[in-house]
Amino acid sequence: MMTDSMTAVRPEQQLARNGLYRKIADAEFVATAESAIAASFSADDSSAQSRCALTDMTPVVRGGFRGKASADHLQALGLPIPEKPNQALTTDKGETVLRLSNTEYWLLGSVTDFGQTVADVRSQAMPAADCYPLFCNDSHAWLTLSGEHCAAVMAKLCGVDMRAEVFPSGSIAQTSVARINAIVVSHSVGGKAVFSLLFDTGYHAYMWDVLLDASSEFGGVAAGVTALMVD
Amino acid sequence: MKIMNCPLNGPRNISEFVYGGEVKQMPDPASCTDKEWAEYVFYHNNGTGVVREWWLHAPSGYWFIAERHRVSGEVSRTYDPSELDQSEFFAAIPAVPEEANS
Structure with missing residues (x-):
């Protein structure tokens, strides 16, 4: 299912190649600013996706700032600032600040x-000192796990308890997942509760296979971004 | 698995941490002797008791200090380096009563 604002493309035609496009050849791709993202799969099964769904969000733009002046810089641009480290806040429009x-x-x-x-936000002028951009758009891949069994899937791969009662929405864990350093965020994407995993891009295909394999025990499947968009 | 408490991230498996050496004062490389520099770079104190050590939590790239007993390996305290001021940094750690070590 595609919405009207989406343009179907072949991933090979885009400036930045989707890192998984050979693995997910049965996906229907739509254009992002520079790349292509899987919108849906030919064998989409909504009941399997409600059990556990794995979605590649890597083509969606990310950005980061570090330094003593970065909180003031983001606040001046109208973004919410989480009170403590390892917390996340989501804006009304759906961006998440970690x-x-x-x-x-x-x-x-x-x-x-x-x-x-x-x-x-990334193209805005930066403060003269104490605020430096981070290029996590290029350095990190982004996958999301959604569905009722996603905490059980994470329990197979990482040592941090991610059940909803101890790891509620807005929590962040920087830990090791499937032996890879990763940032795990509990938040909502497009109105759906998800775990976002951010990790080195070199492990993009590896982590996709690991998470699909781990979620298969619970009947989990791959899903496109339209599965995350709750009306 | 051993668990260590990271001051930023909380309790984590020890496999997520990297040892960074004992906390020691760097001699001024411009004025110190070669021997002093070699001692700083290559020689390590091989004593017993509780020492301050640098540790890295690799998934978050966060460096902190742990106070660890070199015989039992037990970590008694971990904290952010900003919690110590310069005068405390290289000072001896207050002695722990014998029964607490055994």
Whole structure:
């Protein structure tokens, strides 16, 4: 299912190649600003996706800032600032602000505009000192796990308890997932509760296979971004 | 698995941490002797008791200080380096009563 604002494309035609396009050849791709993202799959099964669904969000724009002045910079641009490290806040439009340390913030773009708002924030003039951009858009891949069994899937792969009662929406864990350093965020994307996993891009295909394999025990499947868009 | 408490992230498996060496004062490289520099870079104190050590939580890239007993390996305290001021940094750690170590 595609919405009217989406343009179907072949991933090979886009400037930035989708890192998984050979693995997910049965997906229907739509254009983002520079790349292509899987919108849906030919064998989409909504009941399997409600059990556990794995979605590639890597083509959605991300950005980060580090330094003592970065909180003031983001606040001046109208973004909410989480109170403590390892907390996340989501804006009305769907962007998520992650606070990863006392002075480091990441922005995850919204699935509705594929991160255009974050791209605009990144193009704003920066403070003269104590605020430095981080290129997590290029350094990190982004997958989301959604569905009722996603905490059980994470329990197979990482040592941190991610059940909803101890890891509620707005929590962040920087830990090891399937032996890879990763940032796990509990938040909502397009109105659906998800775990976002951010990790080195070199492990993009590896982590996709690991998460699909781990979720298969619970009947989990791959899903496109339209599965995350709750009306 | 051993669990260590990261001051930023909370309790984590020890496999997520990297040892960064004992906390020690760097001599001024411009004025110190070669021997002093070699001692700083290569020689390590091989004593017993509780020492301050640098540790890295690799998934978050966060450096902190742990106070660890070199015989039992037990970590008694972990904290952010900003919690110590310069005068405390290289000072001896207050002795722990014998029964607490055994």
